Amino acid sequence: MVRVGADFKHPQRGHIADRVYGEMLLQVCRDYPGLPDPRTLKAREIRFFYEGLRGELTEHSKPKG
Numbered sequence: 001m002v003r004v005g006a007d008f009k010h011p012q013r014g015h016i017a018d019r020v021y022g023e024m025l026l027q028v029c030r031d032y033p034g035l036p037d038p039r040t041l042k043a044r045e046i047r048f049f050y051e052g053l054r055g056e057l058t059e060h061s062k063p064k065g
Contacts, residue, residue: 002054005062024050027057 001008001020010020021043028049029038035049 002057002061005058007058021046027053 001010001023024046025038025041028035028041028046031053032049035041
C-alpha cells in the first residue's frame with residue numbers, strides 16, 4: 001500500500017490481509033471503473049491493477065510543503 005508518498009506496511013498485529021486488500025480494492029475500483037464486478041476479482045488481479053497505480057499514488061500522497 002502507499003501512504004504519505006511512500007510504501008506502507010501495516011504493523012504485524014493479527015490478520016491484516018482483509019484491511020490491506022480492502023483498501024487496495026477501493027482504490028482500484030475508483031481508478032478503473034470499467035473493470036468487471038469487483039466482487040469477482042482475485043487477490044492477484046487486485047495486486048496487478050494496484051501496482052499500475054503505485055507510482056501515481058506515491059506522487060499524489062506526498063506531503064505538501
